[in-house]
Amino acid sequence: MRSEHRALVFVALFVASLALAAPATDAALVGPGVGNADTFIAEGTKQYNQKQYAKAIDNFTKATRASPALLPPYLQLARSHLAAKQTLRACYVYRMYLKASPDNAERKKAQAESDQCERQLKTAKGQPPDLSAKYVETRAAFFAALDKSQILGPDGAFDSLKTLVKDGFMGPELGDMAQKLGAAAQAAGDDVHKRAIGYEKLSVEALKSARQLYGVAQDVGVTVPDAAASSAFCDGLAALQGKEAKKAEGLFADAARARPDNKEYTFYRAVALVQAGDKKGALKVMDADLKDDPRTDVLRTSLALGDSPEAGATELERLLFSRRNPAEK
Numbered sequence: 001m002r003s004e005h006r007a008l009v010f011v012a013l014f015v016a017s018l019a020l021a022a023p024a025t026d027a028a029l030v031g032p033g034v035g036n037a038d039t040f041i042a043e044g045t046k047q048y049n050q051k052q053y054a055k056a057i058d059n060f061t062k063a064t065r066a067s068p069a070l071l072p073p074y075l076q077l078a079r080s081h082l083a084a085k086q087t088l089r090a091c092y093v094y095r096m097y098l099k100a101s102p103d104n105a106e107r108k109k110a111q112a113e114s115d116q117c118e119r120q121l122k123t124a125k126g127q128p129p130d131l132s133a134k135y136v137e138t139r140a141a142f143f144a145a146l147d148k149s150q151i152l153g154p155d156g157a158f159d160s161l162k163t164l165v166k167d168g169f170m171g172p173e174l175g176d177m178a179q180k181l182g183a184a185a186q187a188a189g190d191d192v193h194k195r196a197i198g199y200e201k202l203s204v205e206a207l208k209s210a211r212q213l214y215g216v217a218q219d220v221g222v223t224v225p226d227a228a229a230s231s232a233f234c235d236g237l238a239a240l241q242g243k244e245a246k247k248a249e250g251l252f253a254d255a256a257r258a259r260p261d262n263k264e265y266t267f268y269r270a271v272a273l274v275q276a277g278d279k280k281g282a283l284k285v286m287d288a289d290l291k292d293d294p295r296t297d298v299l300r301t302s303l304a305l306g307d308s309p310e311a312g313a314t315e316l317e318r319l320l321f322s323r324r325n326p327a328e329k
Contacts, residue, residue, distance in 0.1 A: 029165050030065050030178035031221015037067035044076060053084035065165065068175030071101055075110055082117055088127040089168070091117045096171040135169045142177060151185050151216060152209060158185070158216045175221075182222030189213035193230065196237075197264065204241055210234055229258035233265055236272065245276035256289070263290055270299070279303055 028034050044059030060077035063070065074097035081090035094114035101107040121127075142160035150156045161181055164174070192210040196202050211234050214224050224230070236251030252269035259265060266289040273282035283303055286296040 028219050028221070029161060030068065030174060030219075031182075032066065033219065033221060034062055034066040037063045037070055037073070040066060041073050041076070044073070044080070048076065048080055048083070051083070053080050056080040057084065057086075061170070064170050065174070068170070068178070069172045071097060071172075074100075074170070075106070078110075078117070079113070082113075082120075085124075086127075087117060087121045087124040088130060091121050092132070092168075093170070100172050131167050131169075134167060135164065138164050138167070138169070139177075142181075146180060146184060149184065149188065151181070151188055152212055157181050158219075161220070178220035179222070182217045182220040185213045185216040185220075186222055186224055189217070189224070189230070204238055207234055207237055226259060229255045229262070229265070232258060233268070236268065240268075240272055240275065243275075245272050248272040249276060260289075263293070266290055267293070267295065274299075 040059040040063035044056045044063065047053075047056040047059065057077065057080045060073045060080055063073035064077065067073075074093055078090050078093035078097060081087075081093060091114065094110065094117055097110055098107065098114055101110065138160050141155075142157050142164070145151070145155060145157040145160060151158055153159065158181060161177060164177075189210045192202070192206060192213070196207065196210075211231055214227050214230060217224050218227065232251045232254035236248040236255060239245075239248035239251060249269055249272035252265055252272055256262070256265040256269060266285060270282040270286045270290075273279070273285065279299065280303065283296070283299050286293065286299060290296050
């Protein structure tokens with residue numbers, strides 16, 4: 001007979017196999033999560049007309065982050081900076097606008113304003129440091145990290161993008177960078193999940209990285225439809241490995257409610273209940289959603305034996321082995 005410790009180790013190894021993610025806790029950097037661009041523009045325009053330039057700058061800046069491809073807020077932002085005597089910043093934003101703007105009457109007017117801004121900049125005093133060189137370096141670091149699929153961490157692409165936003169980098173390119181990062185983050189999170197659901201042994205750190213990766217995708221405007229279920233499952237898996245079976249069961253239940261079509265979430269809920277010593281509760285859960293699953297029969301047989309959690313875990317181990325290594329016909 002295997003010891004109860006052996007049974008619990010088996011269960012922990014068995015469930016160390018799913019990686020998902022939860023919503024991010026930080027404010028969104030780019031995309032719809034920042035807010036509604038039209039609302040920011042309307043509010044900023046009203047504040048500009050009232051000569052509340054600092055507030056206008058804040059709203060127009062948010063508009064450029066909410067929708068980087070939308071050009072009008074750049075021009076309005078440049079004018080707000082210039083009115084606030086923030087000449088260096090005004091010239092930078094004018095350049096961003098002119099770089100992306102089509103050749104039309106509005107662009108010609110903006111070009112004249114930009115030329116005047118550049119002349120004023122030559123004699124302007126008390127301006128902040130020019131961060132253009134830093135933007136180039138940080139962008140290079142961003143793409144280098146992305147090429148290496150290094151999304152998280154102090155040298156990751158997400159950290160570089162946060163630095164760019166913090167330092168005031170803007171323009172349609174910011175939106176393109178955000179989309180590339182979001183797609184890469186989602187793909188990386190999906191890869192962790194795929195490996196885990198395939199019973200690959202993953203570390204707790206790897207499992208938790210999935211939560212962060214999906215969070216990055218959300219923070220840069222990429223929607224992950226299964227984030228709620230994935231995050232709950234990931235938390236449950238981590239809790240189960242930490243021998244917090246009751247907490248894990250609740251989280252697996254949340255995952256199953258969010259994705260009722262994924263029956264593995266229900267199974268892992270039952271595993272958590274078994275680990276918590278509630279085999280009858282586990283059988284009830286499996287009978288409800290996994291009635292025809294052979295694992296349900298095994299659990300029912302284990303309960304009928306009426307021996308110990310050790311016997312049930314042994315049967316589950318046998319079943320898992322048979323499912324992963326079916327007999328050749």
